[in-house]
Amino acid sequence: MSTSPVSAPASAVAPHLEWFVHERFGMFIHWGLYAIPARGEWVRSLEKLTKDDYQPFFEEFNPIKYDPRQWAKAAKAAGMKYAVMTAKHHDGFCLFDSKLTDYKATNTPAGRDLIREYIDAFREVGIRVGLYYSIIDWHHEHYPHYGDKIHPMRDNEAFKDYTYDFNQYLEYMHGQVRELLTGYGPIDIMWFDFSYDDMTGEKWRATELVQMMRSIQPNIVIDNRLGGDGKSANPEIYAGDFKSPEQILPPEGVVNEEGKPVPWESCITLNDHWGYCSGDNNYKSPKTVIRGLVECVSKGGNLLLNVGPNALGEIPSLSLDVLAEVGKWMDGNGRSIYGCGPSKLEKPEWGRYTQRGNMLYAHIYDRGMGPINFRGLSGKVKRARLLCDGTEIKVETPWMAWEYAEDAFISFSSAELPDSIDTVVELELLDGD
Ligand code: H79
Numbered sequence: 117m118s119t120s121p122v123s124a125p126a127s128a129v130a131p132h133l134e135w136f137v138h139e140r141f142g143m144f145i146h147w148g149l150y151a152i153p154a155r156g157e158w159v160r161s162l163e164k165l166t167k168d169d170y171q172p173f174f175e176e177f178n179p180i181k182y183d184p185r186q187w188a189k190a191a192k193a194a195g196m197k198y199a200v201m202t203a204k205h206h207d208g209f210c211l212f213d214s215k216l217t218d219y220k221a222t223n224t225p226a227g228r229d230l231i232r233e234y235i236d237a238f239r240e241v242g243i244r245v246g247l248y249y250s251i252i253d254w255h256h257e258h259y260p261h262y263g264d265k266i267h268p269m270r271d272n273e274a275f276k277d278y279t280y281d282f283n284q285y286l287e288y289m290h291g292q293v294r295e296l297l298t299g300y301g302p303i304d305i306m307w308f309d310f311s312y313d314d315m316t317g318e319k320w321r322a323t324e325l326v327q328m329m330r331s332i333q334p335n336i337v338i339d340n341r342l343g344g345d346g347k348s349a350n351p352e353i354y355a356g357d358f359k360s361p362e363q364i365l366p367p368e369g370v371v372n373e374e375g376k377p378v379p380w381e382s383c384i385t386l387n388d389h390w391g392y393c394s395g396d397n398n399y400k401s402p403k404t405v406i407r408g409l410v411e412c413v414s415k416g417g418n419l420l421l422n423v424g425p426n427a428l429g430e431i432p433s434l435s436l437d438v439l440a441e442v443g444k445w446m447d448g449n450g451r452s453i454y455g456c457g458p459s460k461l462e463k464p465e466w467g468r469y470t471q472r473g474n475m476l477y478a479h480i481y482d483r484g485m486g487p488i489n490f491r492g493l494s495g496k497v498k499r500a501r502l503l504c505d506g507t508e509i510k511v512e513t514p515w516m517a518w519e520y521a522e523d524a525f526i527s528f529s530s531a532e533l534p535d536s537i538d539t540v541v542e543l544e545l546l547d548g549d
Pocket of ligand 1: 158309362383390
């Protein structure tokens with residue numbers, strides 16, 4: 117057979133990435149002044165708002181319901197093991213108390229460092245903390261543009277003769293990254309967003325930046341959006357630790373030019389916006405999210421699932437509802453996610469496989485008509501159990517299947533699958549192949 121059922125799926129990763137490829141499921145948090153207009157985090161650019169147009173949101177930002185312990189509780193209950201929150205998004209507003217700018221939460225009615233509270237609250241419940249930092253900045257006077265069309269400065273007559281000194285912006289950006297890495301203890305992930313056109317790599321003085329970061333926090337996990345060659349087996353120091361597909365799950369696992377698997381993490385919104393959008397109720401169902409997470413793991417990746425808290429500081433209740441349902445499933449089935457990766461077995465007709473060492477997890481979505489076929493596994497299964505409650509599942513090759521002697525089969529006694537979203541059967545495989 118071309119496929120070997122018994123395989124250790126976790127390919128070796130650098131030691132500082134072991135936790136990252138183990139935990140698999142994180143919470144992305146997009147929060148900032150844009151929660152007030154509530155039309156998504158791109159509102160300033162898309163609607164060509166000037167600094168003056170945007171300023172009222174700064175003056176009124178007062179999230180009286182902000183209690184990151186509640187957010188951490190929701191993340192924990194959903195089975196999320198890490199989080200990444202916007203310390204600064206493209207609008208340049210800082211949720212942290214940076215000494216390098218006045219454009220920060222401390223100077224709004226909020227009056228305090230909201231990133232510190234997030235970090236404390238999530239650490240408190242054992243969730244790893246990451247920070248999103250936009251390298252694009254629509255507020256800084258020495259950040260030139262984003263493309264030729266999108267950035268408000270460029271479209272604004274008043275700025276047509278504008279001159280800038282990009283090095284001053286880079287000093288600012290490097291300085292803020294240093295602040296974030298020195299002021300809050302160990303940060304697990306630094307999530308930069310993003311390079312474009314020729315604004316990539318050394319335009320950000322990325323080698324120097326990453327060397328500085330590693331000198332402060334050698335084990336920090338860094339995304340790949342400072343630029344660099346995503347395919348090379350010997351990538352630039354700033355090419356990052358993982359690939360970051362956005363709003364898409366890759367069709368198969370991600371590999372470098374040598375065919376070696378590369379850690380990756382898809383970031384996905386729960387509705388159709390990252391930042392809070394009051395009019396957007398187009399939520400993904402718990403089933404979509406759960407199956408999406410399983411798909412990521414079955415292809416060797418992570419899922420970073422977004423919430424966009426509102427101007428008062430609350431995660432929208434529709435988001436909380438989905439997270440709670442996902443959490444119920446994770447409670448019973450998380451062992452098919454954490455520490456798991458792809459199986460060498462082909463994707464089955466009825467669902468997906470994930471695997472950890474000799475433990476193969478069959479995620480059954482579609483019961484089909486006959487017994488469920490585990491192709492090629494005849495005689496290779498030591499035992500099978502329903503993951504969520506430990507019930508014995510009999511693995512057999514029924515006489516009707518005499519033509520398929522290499523395959524193993526299971527049948528559920530009830531007409532329904534126990535879990536209509538994803539029934540997981542844990543198959544302990546015999547060693548060897
Ligand atoms: O922070 C989130 C996005 O704001 C950011 N990355 C994620 C994690 C991002 N910035 N730019 N892009 C993604 C790509 C550009 C997308 C755009 Fe659009 C298409 C900008 C305007 C049209 C997406 C759709 C944002 C607004 C509408």
